[in-house]
Amino acid sequence: MNRFDASTFAAPSELGPPTKPERKGVRVDFRAMRARVLAALALMFTVCSELPAATLTVNGFKYSDPLFETRIEVNLAGVVGVTGVEAVSAGGVAQALSPSFIDQYDAVFGPYPDFVSFLGAIAGNWKLAIHFGASGSAVYYFAVSGFGSPAGDPFPPAPTLISPTDGAIGVSLTPSFKWNTGGTHSGVLESLFVNVSSLVNPTIGEFTNSFGGIALNSDMWTPSVVLPGGAASFLVQYETNENEDARVAIPVFNGPSSTRGDPHISWDDHSGDLFSRDLITFFVVPLEIAAIVRHNDNIELEVVAPLDLLVGIEYSPTLIQETWIPLGEVVMSAGSGTFIDDDPVRARLPQGFYRAVGRTNLTPMEFFGGDNRRIPPK
Numbered sequence: 001m002n003r004f005d006a007s008t009f010a011a012p013s014e015l016g017p018p019t020k021p022e023r024k025g026v027r028v029d030f031r032a033m034r035a036r037v038l039a040a041l042a043l044m045f046t047v048c049s050e051l052p053a054a055t056l057t058v059n060g061f062k063y064s065d066p067l068f069e070t071r072i073e074v075n076l077a078g079v080v081g082v083t084g085v086e087a088v089s090a091g092g093v094a095q096a097l098s099p100s101f102i103d104q105y106d107a108v109f110g111p112y113p114d115f116v117s118f119l120g121a122i123a124g125n126w127k128l129a130i131h132f133g134a135s136g137s138a139v140y141y142f143a144v145s146g147f148g149s150p151a152g153d154p155f156p157p158a159p160t161l162i163s164p165t166d167g168a169i170g171v172s173l174t175p176s177f178k179w180n181t182g183g184t185h186s187g188v189l190e191s192l193f194v195n196v197s198s199l200v201n202p203t204i205g206e207f208t209n210s211f212g213g214i215a216l217n218s219d220m221w222t223p224s225v226v227l228p229g230g231a232a233s234f235l236v237q238y239e240t241n242e243n244e245d246a247r248v249a250i251p252v253f254n255g256p257s258s259t260r261g262d263p264h265i266s267w268d269d270h271s272g273d274l275f276s277r278d279l280i281t282f283f284v285v286p287l288e289i290a291a292i293v294r295h296n297d298n299i300e301l302e303v304v305a306p307l308d309l310l311v312g313i314e315y316s317p318t319l320i321q322e323t324w325i326p327l328g329e330v331v332m333s334a335g336s337g338t339f340i341d342d343d344p345v346r347a348r349l350p351q352g353f354y355r356a357v358g359r360t361n362l363t364p365m366e367f368f369g370g371d372n373r374r375i376p377p378k
Contacts, residue, residue, distance in 0.1 A: 051266040053078035058144050058248050058272040060122060061110075063279075064160040064182065068118035069110035074128065077103035079265055084131040090124030090144065128251055136260030138253060144272065146247035156190055156238040157183030158276040164234075166280040170309060171232070173286055176222040179236050179278065185216050193237045194221050199281070200230035227284045237277035246272025287311065289356050299341040303356050305332050312357040313339045315346065319353055 055075040062068055070089070074097060076082045085097040085105040097105035112118040128140045160180045164171050177196070185192070192214060197205030206223040210216040221236075248270045253262045287305040303311055309332050314324040330337040346352055 051264050052076075052080065053266050053268045055269040056128070056142070056248060056251060056267060056271075057269075058122075058126075058246055060118070060155070060246055060272065060274045062115075062118075062155040062158050062274070062276045063111070064158040064276075065111075066115075066158060067111035067113060068115065069108050069112070070118075070122045071106060071108050072097065072126075073104065073106040074130075075104050076130070076265075079103075079130070079263065081132045081135065082130060083133040086129040086131070088127040088129075089121060090126060091121040122246075127257075130263070130265075132260060132263070137258060138260055138263050138265075139257040140251035140265075141254050141257075142251040142270070143249040144246055145249075146245060146272075154240075155274050156185060156240050156276045157181065159236045159238065159278045161234070161236065161278045161280050164280065164282045166282070168280075168282040170285045170287055170305075171282045172288070173226050173229075173284060174222075175227070175234075175282075175284075176220060177234055177236070178220040181217055181219050182276065185238055189240065190216065191239050192216050192218065193235070193239065195235045196223050196225065196227070196232065197234075198227050198230065198232045198284075200228055200232075204228060229284050229286055231281060232284055233279065233281050235277060235279045237275055239273055239275050245274060248272045285309075287356055289354055292354065294347060297342070297344045297347055299347050301330075301339040301341065301354060303330055303332065303337045303339060305335060305337075305356075311337060311339075313341070314355050314357060315341070316353045316355075317349070317351075324355065 054077075055073075057071075057073040059071045059073075060068065061071065072087050072089075074085050074087075076085070082103070086094055087097055087107060088094045089109050091109075093109070095107045095109060097107040100106050109121070110118075112121055123145050125141060125143050128142065129137050130140070131137045159182050162178045162180060164175065164177070175196070177194070192210040193207065194209070194214060195205065195207035204225060204227060206225040208214050208221070208223075210218075214221055250267050250270055251265075253265075255262065285305060287309065288303070289301050290304045291302040293300040293302075301313060303313075305311065310329055311332055312329050313327045315327050316322050316324045327341055328339065330339040341347070341354075
């Protein structure tokens, strides 16, 4: 390509009247030159618009323990030939990212025991290695900052589950969840997210958030989903999108550390958010009061459960201001049991409510089976 020095061209005012270019054996075809320039520009814009696109997210999670975790997610849907991804945190620990679904890779770093360690392990320079099989690996460097300082915790207050607690056995098919919010949540861009999911059948679950389904400072939630028996999980999580987020720099290709050429990935998004959460696993055991029969001087309750649990029976005169009174226990045998409430006063009341409380090893469970059952009308 010829190189032109603009200083050799005269200004328009210095030129005389236009004259025909002198022929010296070679004719300059300006139309063809212009067409070639336009074609080159069009090709350049086409190449730029077709750069493989990707996104990078580094999120920080604070638990009620408190422990901290960091999750790195890389979406390489627009990059062809990727066979794996590996990340090295600021603490220097390499970890392979697992494919969570097509073209999406993620991994969790931690847990870290305190905020100082969390800050030191996360804020700083990271390395991301994108593997292309036999073609080699492309290594990118990027910096993460903005997590605040040890003196000023930038995370929202962390919630703590009250009921059920982590590992609870005997949770009903239709549970309610209660938690301590950890403090007042008032950020303009702060949000609450809750989710319950069966681990036996992950397609069964329910979630909602403070953008419509639940208030930001709510401390309880009753989903409408009916869970199957077995393990399930519940997550309550607060997120801040204010000026406390993790700042993730644009990843930069590093040739000396790579074993292949630059794949020219366009990082369309690189960001991070800060979350506070509590996450539990519990076990659903169908336990309910199947029937209530009123007699003249007592009330008979039929209790069913798939396990031979020790079941406590409790009573409340109303559900508006619940006051649950322990009445006694019934030992389940072959999945069923009978309890007699022999208080003649309650037997004559127009209404009242009972609930069954599962127990194992004589330890009260953290949740209650079945719906509250009302005394049948006279």
